[in-house]
Amino acid sequence: MVEWVRATFIEDDGKLFNPDHLHLQSASIGMLWTNVSNSRKGRRIVGQCEEGQPSGTMGKWGKARAEEQIVGWFGHVPDFILTFNADYALSCSDAEFCALVEHELYHAAQETDPFDAPKFRKSTGLPAFTLRGHDIEEFIGGCCHLVYGLRFAG
Structure with missing residues (x-):
């Protein structure tokens, strides 16, 4: 699925190419399917974007287990991991699924400096990545929009 997402949304010649995702051309992206239901504040979650490097309050051993x-x-720790609910993917339209994927890609962001200029890693020259929250209730831009009534978690 990673190849399809890259070819469709991230590469310059993709059918749904969005220049907002250009920084992801050098990103390592892992994708997972789940059949586990998830909800937050009474709303169904059908997609999620996370940084690949485990974080949080799990302690050194917990982080080591998660990283392993x-x-x-994936064979390595990707920059981002996108997880999608397989049951939702089977039941939604192509347009709804594309909207979900694009929404999660918007969470996979490039860090910016205090002047809003993109940051790059000194060691590699590649973009410095971070997670981006919601603008308001949906992202503005691109060819697809949030499917109302569902929450795409970040």
């Missing part, structure tokens, strides 16, 4: 599992899945 991620490496087992």
Whole structure:
């Protein structure tokens, strides 16, 4: 699926190419399917974007276990991991699924400096990545929009 997402949304010649995602051309993206239901504040969650590097308050051993599992899945720790609900994907239209994918890609952001200029890693010259929250209730831009009534978590 990663190849389809890149070819469709990220590469310059993609059918749904969005220049807002140009920074992702050099990003490592891992994708997962789940059949586990998830909700927050009474709203169904059908997609999620996370940084690939485990974080949080799990302690050194917990982070090491999580990182080992991620490496087992993808062969390395990707910059971002996108997870999609398989049951939703089976039941939604192509346009709704594209809207979901594009929404999650908007969460996969490039860091900016205090002047809103994009940041790059000194060691590699590649973009410095971060997660982006919601603008308001939906992202503005691109060819697809949020499917109302569902929450795409970040």
